[in-house]
Amino acid sequence: MSNPAPPQDERSRIAELARATATNAPIESAKEPSLSEALHGYLERLRGGDIGSLPAILGLLVLVVGFSILRPETFPTASNLSNLMVQASAIIVLAMGLVFVLLLGDIDLSAGVAGGAGAGVMAVLMNRYEVNWVIAVLLALVVGVLIGLTIGLLVAVVGIPSFVVTLALFLALQGAVLLLIGEGGSVPVRNEVIVAIANRNVPVPLGWALAGVACVAYALVSLIGWQRKRARDLSRDNFVVLLTRVLVISALILAVTGLLSQNRARTTAVVLAGVPYSVPMIAVLLVVMTFVLARTRYGRYVYAVGGNAEAARRAGISVRRIRMSVFMIGSSLAVVSGIIGASRLQSVAPSAGGGNTLLLGVGAAVIGGTSLFGGKGKVSNAVIGGLVIATIQNGLGLLGQPQNVNFLVTGAVLLLAATVDALSRRRRASAAI
């Protein structure tokens, strides 16, 4: 007996005290917050360690302004912007897959080389066996799914920590790609469609049309959803905040489209304009993956398992199946990223996806605001973080910095992002009473 009953009078005194201190405010009746309440709530969340993509957005602004001042002739130009977008594409897609893995608090160190392996399979099939590109891409994706399945089985069923499994696969897959492509060689990628991803542009009118559709669709989905919530008197954003967000994002989409629609050819003989094909591809992936994470039961379960696996298990969620699925998504998106990389280089080397590829992907996800501790992150984090990484690489390249500086800076930025993540997590933990 740890706590014998106190005498009656003390008990009633405690009860009295409790009644006096208990709050009696009713549950918020789902009123729309005023602008100042919305702002206050946001600041409160920031203070509580829920900073999301804010550091990445600020960092991106600083980088863009800084490089524009240092290299006004080359950095803020349409041709460089197009370059930067293509550079960022492979990183972003890799990071999108890693977001799923990181949401569970796991890591996939083999994602980069899994992408290389997928791209290698695709290139070899098209080049040596003259397989149709659709089938080659599908088979490459199957390779991705199988790699993810292998990792998932070893992590979720056998119970090996994910970093050990994927570290082993990081080596093994490099061996497999070397075997497939042959030492010292590389497989060219000549297929029109694959090469177009990173090297051709969407025709300018079509680019404008796509940008317009994206803006209108985003605005409609936001406004209709908000109106529906208001009709049923549910929690919702402040209308001004919502409208500002829609306008800012639409303006960004249109501004980038406008910049990329300018003719950026060096000579007058040809016209080079339009959004690179990889950009709408990323937009589609962003919408689909965000829908999966935010609006479906599967996505909810991914967050639940990442937040508290035991609670998820007790709620009847198959933690094992969710864990396997995120590795499968991670590796499949890594293959897509590998294909974008192959398109950019128009070949696949045995070292594809090795080196710092994975580090950049993880860096992009974490810089964008996805937590290494699981349970917190969005697909859009990968886009913002990928742009930050690509801007650093692109800008340092324009400044003529050697590779060692590039490595040092990128490593430092990743460490900085991980530090911010760890500190804000501590803040979140202490924010709860």
Add this chain to the structure above:
Amino acid sequence: MTNSTDTPPTPVDPEAPALLSMRGVDKSFGAVQVLHGVDVDVLPGQVTALVGDNGAGKSTLVKCVAGIYTTDAGEYLFEGSSVHVTSPKDTSRLGIEVVYQDLALCDNLDIVQNMFLGRELRNGIVLDESAMEEQARQTLASLSVRTVRSVRQLVSSLSGGQRQTVAIAKAVLWNSKVVLLDEPTAALGVAQTRQVLDLVRRLADNGLGVLLISHNLNDVFEVADTITALYLGRVAATVRTRDVTSSQVVELITAGRSGDLGLAPATASASA
């Protein structure tokens, strides 16, 4: 609550219609028999407290009721008929919900998302957030919960008492008939304990059967209608709260008997 020692304590009427009854439950782990012929009843509209010292078998009994452990012997009666319970899924199908000590909430999800975790409402493949928010709001209102500001708050921003409230509200969201609460006020402050005990009382007042596992006799005397005291894996006694004093319950817990209540002296000493 009257702590009268003048009237002799009376055992609970065995004829009262119970929602859930365990009869003669035995449970062993290897050579160690943890439960010996335990009887426990949960009545509708009443709070039944399960008390006992560490190792008395409270947790084991709760896990048997929850379907996590299967019993070696004994009968599991639900609404008067014998049922076969082999997994937690069986019990939640019957309408028995368990609120565990360590809460089982996801910090990174909000209150609505936690309350519907594993049983999300959907519109096609899309989560029906509006319906879930409305139902969560109604459930909290029906329990007169006034301590949370917004149902879209993340659980990580809630206090211990508010978390416990969400965990309990989650359990009653599904029209459950019996709620098992494992040490709901452990690690809570005075005001928060008050909130949770009020909520426990309201659950019973809404007609649910509540089985409250607690170490804290204050809490037990505050909300329980009947008390079942376990002593070394046996039921020492099941008594009405108003018929006993806390010192009698302490004796039941520590010695297995108190006056003419509890185990026969021979049994009590044999168990020890």
